[in-house]
Amino acid sequence: MIVALLNQKGGVGKTTLALNLAGEWARQGKRVTLIDADPQGSALDWSQQRAREGLARTFGVVGLARDTLHREAPELARNADHIVIDGPPRVAALMRSALLAADLVLIPVQPSPLDGWASAEMLALVSEARIYRPDLAARFVLNRCGARTVLARETAETLADHDPPVLGPTIGQRVAFAVAAQSGRMVSELDDDTPAAREIAALTAAIDALGIRRATP
Numbered sequence: 001m002i003v004a005l006l007n008q009k010g011g012v013g014k015t016t017l018a019l020n021l022a023g024e025w026a027r028q029g030k031r032v033t034l035i036d037a038d039p040q041g042s043a044l045d046w047s048q049q050r051a052r053e054g055l056a057r058t059f060g061v062v063g064l065a066r067d068t069l070h071r072e073a074p075e076l077a078r079n080a081d082h083i084v085i086d087g088p089p090r091v092a093a094l095m096r097s098a099l100l101a102a103d104l105v106l107i108p109v110q111p112s113p114l115d116g117w118a119s120a121e122m123l124a125l126v127s128e129a130r131i132y133r134p135d136l137a138a139r140f141v142l143n144r145c146g147a148r149t150v151l152a153r154e155t156a157e158t159l160a161d162h163d164p165p166v167l168g169p170t171i172g173q174r175v176a177f178a179v180a181a182q183s184g185r186m187v188s189e190l191d192d193d194t195p196a197a198r199e200i201a202a203l204t205a206a207i208d209a210l211g212i213r214r215a216t217p
């Protein structure tokens with residue numbers, strides 16, 4: 001499956017969730033490649049930091065921040081169980097290309113009453129992609145949920161009727177995500193029995209449970 005983490009909004013957790021999802025699947029023995037489709041190259045920075053720390057490479061990270069992604073990603077998918085695309089903020093051409101490549105788009109959103117859940121433009125891009133890819137699945141992922149989960153629950157309820165729907169498992173505001181990323185690690189490598197690691201495992205299981213298969217060309 002090709003899963004793309006996309007939101008035009010910056011800093012919502014696209015890179016954090018892409019790395020930890022890829023890492024979780026790799027830990028389960030899946031062959032995973034992460035495509036860094038962000039010109040900022042944050043996922044590539046992470047993998048370089050990982051190499052400097054002398055940690056084993058559990059999945060490959062390739063930089064493909066160009067709008068031919070929809071042609072290149074399916075090629076990479078032939079030799080992998082999962083391709084995870086870490087999308088860029090803002091760049092519409094790259095987002096379009098990622099949407100044409102993806103089987104599933106995950107839209108990380110931060111549950112804040114001040115923010116719109118996703119920009120109208122983001123949702124318009126998903127609708128547009130469905131003209132060419134009617135089977136494209138899309139889900140919101142609530143990230144950085146505070147300890148007061150009422151807000152997150154209200155958000156989940158608001159989004160339950162929404163298209164795209166919201167995934168059940170949410171991700172908390174956890175310092176472990178930043179600490180792990182700084183040293184080129186996944187949260188499960190700091191300690192696999194922390195809330196952050198359990199949330200990533202639950203999120204991965206929920207995605208697996210969607211049962212999305214790559215359409216054979």
Ligand SMILES: Nc1ncnc2c1ncn2[C@@H]1O[C@H](COP(=O)(O)OP(=O)(O)OP(=O)(O)O)[C@@H](O)[C@H]1O
Nearest residue numbers: 010011012013014015016089144172173174177178
């Ligand atoms: N659940 C979380 N708990 C705590 N910190 C988080 C969480 N998710 C992300 N962060 C932190 O928020 C910052 C932004 O996250 P991240 O880089 O993953 O967002 P992004 O959507 O990829 O941003 P950009 O649009 O710039 O690529 C990072 O410092 C990251 O460590």
Ligand SMILES: [Mg+2]
Nearest residue numbers: 014015038042
């Ligand atoms: Mg990023």
